[in-house]
Amino acid sequence: MLEDRTGAEPRGNAELSLQQALNLALRHACEDDDRVLVFGEDVGRLGGVFRVTDGLQAKFGEQRVFDTPLAESGIMGMAVGLAMAGWRPVPEIQFDGFAFPAIDQIVNQVARLHYRSRGVLTMPITLRLPSFGGIRAPEHHGESLESLFAHVPGLKVVSPSSPREGYHLLRQSIADPDPVIFMEPKPRYWHRESFDPTQPVEALPVGTSRVVRQGKHATLVAWGATVARCLQVAELAAEDGVELEVLDLRWLKPVDADGLAASVGRTRRAVVVHEAPLTAGLGAEVSTLITERCFGELRAPVQRVTGFDVPYPSGPLEDEYLPSIDRILTAVQTTLEYRRG
């Protein structure tokens, strides 16, 4: 017997996990706009391997929410044609590492058709991509591809760090007329937060960041799954009287240069934290933006705490690879103790 999973809708404030918040965002997007189509591998009856699309097929039918054959390039290529026919595709690629077979369609087609058609064709596609490590997944099931996508003209890239933001950012991404790569932080899927998803969609405008904790001694810049880790670091540092500001970059393309400058202009020190490998990672971009705008105010060079330039490692080595609380604290210490030679 298949259970009925159409799901009860919260009527006001509710404790929701990120996975539930995203599910609600998809539900509401489908209700508000009957051109929204949700598809991908196992998103229908199963509700996705992370259950983000749970119950959607039962509620909206097999024409609006459907399983595709197992072919990522086909999924993204089909999204392009659907967008050209006036639909609003919200494809899912099951895991980050499997975006690679679709890179050609994403980079050469999705990102460029508005440009190639001189603005006549729009690509309002939201690619939902479960992203980042930290869940001890097998190879190719945990990757940080943000700098790859952020480098591509024509794409927007965003990653939520909390259920409430996840809800609003996904609604906004789906409403956006341009293609958005929506990177869902896997290790945060089950993290809960209380908010009211029946309120109107909040404007978290493209290219804006958010100060999630205020502080005056240094700014930690993070996104996606590392935001929570940085908040933990700030808690610990506060015990020693060090007040760290935590900036959730949120939009990874375009990046909020003004928000970075405002925060670091106040704290005068910055540590960028990301899971992706160091070389040519988004941290390089962020550091440069900070240096360009805050060179006069900076009391120390921008520090980066990142993954290493190695393939994303498997389970037991993951903790060595991901920016740990210790590594972040050490970088904070380095920046606080920095003296010009």
Added chain:
Amino acid sequence: MEKADLRELHRLMLVARRVDEEAIALQRQGVLPGYAPMRGQEAAQVGSAAALDLTRDFAFPNYRDLGAATAMGVDLVGYLSTHLGTWHGGMYDPKASRLAPVNAVVGGAVPHAVGWAMGAKLDDTGGVAITYFGDGASSQGDVHEAMNFAAVYRLPVVFFCQNNGWAISVPTERQVAGGSVAARAAGYGIEGVRVDGNDVLAVFETTREAVLRGRDGGGPTVLEAMTYRMGPHSTSDDPGRYRTLEEERAWAERDPVARAARQLSADDVAEAEAHAADVVRQVREGLVTVGDRPTEELFSFVYREPTKALLDQQHAWKEAADV
């Protein structure tokens, strides 16, 4: 076109033939930086595109489909502006003309046709998507993925393979396993048809059947038009390095345009030549006057609304340019 009309199909083929020749001449004169000639493939392209209903169907080309553009009434200057290097994808309106932007990734547009067809089916417009690709492109994974998707969902798609014998220097037998591209259809449980791609009436009729099959819910068709690229792969290619003169001569005897002309009156052919000469003159004039795009356009059309970072870069560029 409701019914096969050889006079009209020949007229369209002749326009494509003469514009193609003009494009090569313009390349030799340094006007077009490069061009991919389609001489020999007129019947395949014109015959298939003429079978579409432009009020509801949609075509996805690659880089060698001047004949399809011609039969669809696309603005040829806008179409050739891609080869002029003016704009990727061309300067014509893909929505109004029902022809997607020119695509240089072989096989890249094939899954787009599948998505478009799904959209048309959901909207119940009766629209059918046709996608053009070569025998070389049929080796791409995207083409397989697209055929399988279209078959699983029973979508109105015509996979129109122009098998012109060569993928640059690689002959079909070194490119396609399993006998033929059409034979692959069996693996997807869909219709697969081979047609003489130099017989414009046969191409028209076969495509029309495939389009109607799609329209009536009969699902996709793989259509393989057997034809020949009489010229080089591109204006910088030398076919003498990989194929024989005998082969080229043998195919020249099967020239699709001459073949159609033989079945028409001398008056009809003369009228078609005069018409083609007229179009060529207009295209040449259009191409030499099209001019460069305003340099500001470097920053246009990347997003619906430009990002602040992009506007900042544009501003910095402008300041530097004005100094």
